[in-house]
Amino acid sequence: MAQPMRFWGHLGAAAALALRPDTAASSATVARTTFFRNGNARRYTLVGRARSDSAATLAAFVQLQPKGSGMTKAIEAAARRPIGTTALTSGAWTDFRFDVELAPGDEDLPLRPLLQVDGKPVRIDDIAFVAWDEPANGEPPAPGRSYSR
Numbered sequence: 001m002a003q004p005m006r007f008w009g010h011l012g013a014a015a016a017l018a019l020r021p022d023t024a025a026s027s028a029t030v031a032r033t034t035f036f037r038n039g040n041a042r043r044y045t046l047v048g049r050a051r052s053d054s055a056a057t058l059a060a061f062v063q064l065q066p067k068g069s070g071m072t073k074a075i076e077a078a079a080r081r082p083i084g085t086t087a088l089t090s091g092a093w094t095d096f097r098f099d100v101e102l103a104p105g106d107e108d109l110p111l112r113p114l115l116q117v118d119g120k121p122v123r124i125d126d127i128a129f130v131a132w133d134e135p136a137n138g139e140p141p142a143p144g145r146s147y148s149r
Helices: 071-077
Strands: 018-019 027-031 042-050 056-064 079-089 094-101 110-119 121-131 142-148
Touching: 027 142, 042 056, 042 110, 056 071, 056 094, 079 094, 110 121, 110 142
Parallel strands: none
Antiparallel strands: 018 121, 027 110, 042 094, 042 121, 056 079, 056 110, 121 142
């Protein structure tokens, strides 16, 4: 599998994306501002690490851009399909992995993953969105492309 990209802070200290929801918000969502072009893959995996100073829940979704829909309209209105949740323990890094298999016919639609946390501050690191190639000769699937941030 392709190695996820790490973000490094100044002086070599590891840094991570920090999500700090507003105190009035019940949750916060982080996602790309655009859709990935789907390379005819049906299986994807969203992996990474998350940490919270108190118990929290991390949920993952995938959003598809319907045919004929503009990107901005799809980001605002397209359904978010849940692909899993994981509980974060207080003060510890937790590895997460969410697998999604698209329905037949959806493999050519642009898509984007989303992560949502309940209203607690969370740090996220080592995120990768992997498209799995389906070999034609009956071999097991292998990672084909990795979209890292």
